[in-house]
Amino acid sequence: MSTESAELRLERLREEMKHRREVSPLLKRKLAPRSIFAPGMKIRMNIVPMFLALVVPWAVFTLCCGLTAFRLMYYHPVVVIFLLGGICAFCLASIIYAVWARRRNPDPTWFSYFALLMGLAALAGTLVGMQLYKRYTKSFLQFQDLNVVRDVDAGSAKGGNVMDAGALFFAPGTRIDEEKSSHFKQQTLYCVAPIVSSHLIPETQSYDFWVVGKDCCSTSSSDFRCGAWDEGRARSGIRILDDADLAYYRLAVQQAESTFNIMAKHPIFIEWSLDPVKDMAARYHRLLQTFISAIAMAFIVGLFCLCVAIIGFSFLGRGASRYTEPYYMDHAHHQHGGFAGPGYSGHSHGGPIYMV
Numbered sequence: 001m002s003t004e005s006a007e008l009r010l011e012r013l014r015e016e017m018k019h020r021r022e023v024s025p026l027l028k029r030k031l032a033p034r035s036i037f038a039p040g041m042k043i044r045m046n047i048v049p050m051f052l053a054l055v056v057p058w059a060v061f062t063l064c065c066g067l068t069a070f071r072l073m074y075y076h077p078v079v080v081i082f083l084l085g086g087i088c089a090f091c092l093a094s095i096i097y098a099v100w101a102r103r104r105n106p107d108p109t110w111f112s113y114f115a116l117l118m119g120l121a122a123l124a125g126t127l128v129g130m131q132l133y134k135r136y137t138k139s140f141l142q143f144q145d146l147n148v149v150r151d152v153d154a155g156s157a158k159g160g161n162v163m164d165a166g167a168l169f170f171a172p173g174t175r176i177d178e179e180k181s182s183h184f185k186q187q188t189l190y191c192v193a194p195i196v197s198s199h200l201i202p203e204t205q206s207y208d209f210w211v212v213g214k215d216c217c218s219t220s221s222s223d224f225r226c227g228a229w230d231e232g233r234a235r236s237g238i239r240i241l242d243d244a245d246l247a248y249y250r251l252a253v254q255q256a257e258s259t260f261n262i263m264a265k266h267p268i269f270i271e272w273s274l275d276p277v278k279d280m281a282a283r284y285h286r287l288l289q290t291f292i293s294a295i296a297m298a299f300i301v302g303l304f305c306l307c308v309a310i311i312g313f314s315f316l317g318r319g320a321s322r323y324t325e326p327y328y329m330d331h332a333h334h335q336h337g338g339f340a341g342p343g344y345s346g347h348s349h350g351g352p353i354y355m356v
Contacts, residue, residue, distance in 0.1 A: 090118070132291060136290070143239070149168050155201075160266040168276075171235075194262075213272075237271055239269070
């Protein structure tokens with residue numbers, strides 16, 4: 001009896017397993033876990049990932065911008081590159097994890113949004129910081145590293161003797177000789193004019209001190225309006241040290257040498273100023289203002305993107321479901337390969353189920 005009973009149970013188990021394998025594929029798909037892309041399903045909102053998706057990319061933007069915009073970039077560029085590499089590695093890891101999570105679950109998650117915003121924040125922060133560094137920080141720190149030279153006589157001093165000067169204060173009687181101004185145009189108009197003393201012609205026969213500016217002179221006449229040209233008390237200037245600009249200013253000086261038959265052995269280029277120290281302090285103040293404005297704008301943009309993402313996620317699955325009737329699994333019928341429930345009739349042994 002026991003042997004026969006065991007054989008009957010084994011046969012029944014085999015029959016049950018056979019019917020389970022024969023369940024309709026459409027029914028299996030219907031009873032599978034539903035995606036939020038399916039009508040009637042909605043994504044769950046969690047305040048923690050939303051908060052992190054706002055704060056962390058903004059912090060990455062601020063960090064990258066701060067690393068590339070201030071003193072650390074000037075004095076320790078290798079350290080900045082190393083830190084930026086670590087941030088890039090973190091962004092890459094977040095992208096890899098987002099891809100891995102997406103393969104496990106095709107539904108949209110905050111991992112994808114987080115990885116995208118992290119990469120954009122790191123890139124934008126670095127670019128903005130580099131622009132601030134090039135425009136403000138580099139010249140300010142170079143000015144601090146160089147000397148302040150006073151009582152320079154443009155008629156007798158040689159440019160080669162003040163190569164370590166960041167700011168130059170000239171002797172009384174010094175002025176700009178606008179009649180010998182010149183220019184060189186390469187998209188931007190690079191303007192130059194020599195600085196002369198009361199003697200007009202330097203004792204060294206070399207015009208070594210030049211006031212410069214961009215887009216502030218005429219191409220058809222001697223009309224020079226660069227820097228504090230209209231300040232009668234101005235007798236000082238800030239040294240220009242940007243290599244890209246210096247190349248074009250030298251070409252403008254060479255053109256002046258050819259036009260006016262003069263000589264400039266060691267030209268020193270300066271931006272005419274009433275008070276160079278005060279102007280450089282104002283430049284650093286503009287750097288701080290621009291940096292604060294940039295990180296504030298980054299926060300606003302991040303908040304806007306987060307709101308757009310929340311609205312987009314909230315509309316997923318809001319459509320009416322085509323499957324309006326609930327499915328009920330009946331264990332007894334399931335053993336025969338079918339399902340039973342209110343509103344449904346079907347054939348046992350794995351036959352198709354029809355909606356009544």
